[in-house]
Amino acid sequence: MTPSPLPPPVRSVVGPDALSASGLGRASQCPLSAALDADPDAPRLPVHPRALYGRVLHRLVEAAARGQVDDRDGFARGARRAVDALLAELPERTPAPQRVLGALEWRRRRADAVAVARSVAGKAPVRRGASAPARSPDRPEPWTVADGRWTEVVLRSDVLRVTGRADLVERSGDLVRISDLKTGSPTTSDGTVRASVVLQLRAYGLVAAERLPSARIELRVVGTSSFDVSFNEGDRDAALRTIRSVSDQLPPSRHVSAADLARPGAxxxxxxxxxxxxxxxxxxxxxxxxxxxxxxxxxxxxxxxxxxxxxxxxxxxxxxxxxxxxxxxxxxxxxxxxxxxxxxxxxxxxxxxxxxxxxxxxxxxxxxxxxxxxxxxxxxxxxxxxxxxxxxxxxxxxxxxx
Ligand code: SF4
The missing domain is CATH 2.40.50.100 (RNA polymerase II/Efflux pump adaptor protein, barrel-sandwich hybrid domain)
Incomplete structure (x- = not known):
């Protein structure tokens, strides 16, 4: 097979309407990557299968939170069946995870994900016969109902130009807790939560604060270990500054030179x-x-x-x-x-x-x-x-x- 020609380098990008909360960490390091990520037509390098397996395990945890893991013969068995079904949906040529990661490593990752799934199982069950599916825009939002739990909540602020999908939102009166569910480690080697995860959660917190200004907002990373992410005034200001800095460099619908936005580095x-x-x-x-x-x-x-x-x-x-x-x-x-x-x-x-x-x-x-x-x-x-x-x-x- 003769390799296809290297595509021409991108010369300019158009500022997106909204920035993805999960990509803010990378966007703050390189605004060009955020603009290209927001363009669904931008040709991309292939995804590594490791990332595909990560998505599969994350979908297991989401399904568990919705109460959709069949646990008739035990939760772990049902969860493993769900993982197999999700793996079968991957593109045909995706190699088996055992081949890419090794059987032991795959079993370890799957066991971690099953443990996280078990810890959130049924947190926000979808009612049988409910007319609105989990991701439906018709479902009542956490901002309009005083008590409840929701999974996969779309959070969007036109003021901040930020959008994202929170894994789990729990509301009890004025308390709003937003959790990001992780199947892999959310921390760096020194044990602190990765800066990109912190920024993502604080962006969700800012959107929630915009909707419910008097709410007390708590942010959590839930995985094999769980971590609170602080959200005091200083944290909000710092997150706002970062978001505005990226946003200012990518004015919506305006062309910006790629060379001016690129920050080759980490x-x-x-x-x-x-x-x-x-x-x-x-x-x-x-x-x-x-x-x-x-x-x-x-x-x-x-x-x-x-x-x-x-x-x-x-x-x-x-x-x-x-x-x-x-x-x-x-x-x-x-x-x-x-x-x-x-x-x-x-x-x-x-x-x-x-x-x-x-x-x-x-x-x-x-x-x-x-x-x-x-x-x-x-x-x-x-x-x-x-x-x-x-x-x-x-x-x-x-x-x-x-
Ligand atoms: S500088 Fe690096 S991160 Fe930014 S768009 Fe180019 S390759 Fe991506």
């Missing part, structure tokens, strides 16, 4: 727009060569120097833009075949070699692997492109801001 690791982001493409090669103090994605591009083909895979040596010679082992023919020395190649999304993660990042490895014939593992979300079309203007170069 946010790039989880960004699915890297292949179209000129500032990222200009910055990343020096990260590979020199290392960085944030976890950067393992991508690679350059000129093919040698190719050794072996049936369904090939081994390549690429000369990257900094002059490093990097070997790509086991590149699946389904991604690229018939490559020749002199070809340009762009590859996004190699997996981390085991044990490489750490607070301080070394230069990128000189050997990157796609398919490992011994284990059957692969770089599951790898996307490969050929050179951009000839009429694409050269990439903009901008000093990286960390």
């Amino acid at each position: 946010a790039c690791g989880s960004c699915r727009h890297r292949h179209r982001c000129g500032p990222y493409l200009a910055s990343a090669p020096s990260w590979w060569r020199d290392g960085e103090d944030f976890p950067f994605p393992l991508d690679l591009w350059g000129t093919v120097e040698s190719v050794r083909s072996g049936g369904e895979t090939s081994d390549l040596v690429l000369r990257d833009p900094t002059g490093r010679r990097v070997r790509v082992a086991g590149l699946r023919a389904a991604l690229a075949r018939d490559l020749e020395p002199g070809d340009a190649l762009f590859a996004f999304g190699f997996d981390e070699p085991t044990g490489r993660r750490g607070p301080s990042w070394r230069p990128a490895p000189l050997v990157l692997r796609d398919l490992d014939p011994d284990t059957g593992a692969a770089a599951w979300s790898l996307a490969v492109f050929g050179p951009p079309l000839p009429d694409v203007p050269p990439l903009p170069v901008r000093s990286p801001a960390h």
Whole structure:
């Protein structure tokens, strides 16, 4: 398969009507990523199957909160059946989680999710025969009913230009508790709740405060361990400042230069727009060569120097833009075949070699692997492109801001 040409870099974006609360953390690091995330038509790099399994486990927890896990022969059995049914709905070519994560790791993650699901089971049951489904806009909102529990509550503020979906909202008179349900760890290595989760919950809190100004609002992260997120005046002000700062850089319906919004740095690791982001493409090669103090994605591009083909895979040596010679082992023919020395190649999304993660990042490895014939593992979300079309203007170069 000849790789398709690298799409042209995005030159400008249109400010979205609303910012996603769950993406505010990344948006505060790179407003360009928020604008591209808000565009459903923006071409994206593939999702890693790990993220798909995470969504499956989260849907289990949501279903449990709605009282929709069949527990006739025990909650754990019913929950595992629900997970199997949700996995069966994933796109056909999604590898089994045991293959990607290993059987033990998958069992551990599923057991954690089942434990969280059990802890919230039936918190906000959907009444049998209720005419309005869980996500229906016709359901009474928490702001109009003094007592109750709701799952998957759409929270939106036109004033703040923020939108999101809170997993669980509980109201008892003037007390409103908003919970974000997590199946994985919501904390960093030092045990504090991740800044992006804190900002997301505080954004929900601000929306709730707009609807119920006199309410006492509590914010919680519920997982295998649960954490309260403070929401005092200082917290509200700080969250407001962050939201306004992002919002001001992305005026609604106005075109803004992509180069002015891009902040190549820590946010790039989880960004699915890297292949179209000129500032990222200009910055990343020096990260590979020199290392960085944030976890950067393992991508690679350059000129093919040698190719050794072996049936369904090939081994390549690429000369990257900094002059490093990097070997790509086991590149699946389904991604690229018939490559020749002199070809340009762009590859996004190699997996981390085991044990490489750490607070301080070394230069990128000189050997990157796609398919490992011994284990059957692969770089599951790898996307490969050929050179951009000839009429694409050269990439903009901008000093990286960390
Ligand atoms: S690749 Fe990095 S700089 Fe570019 S939009 Fe994504 S996060 Fe921003």
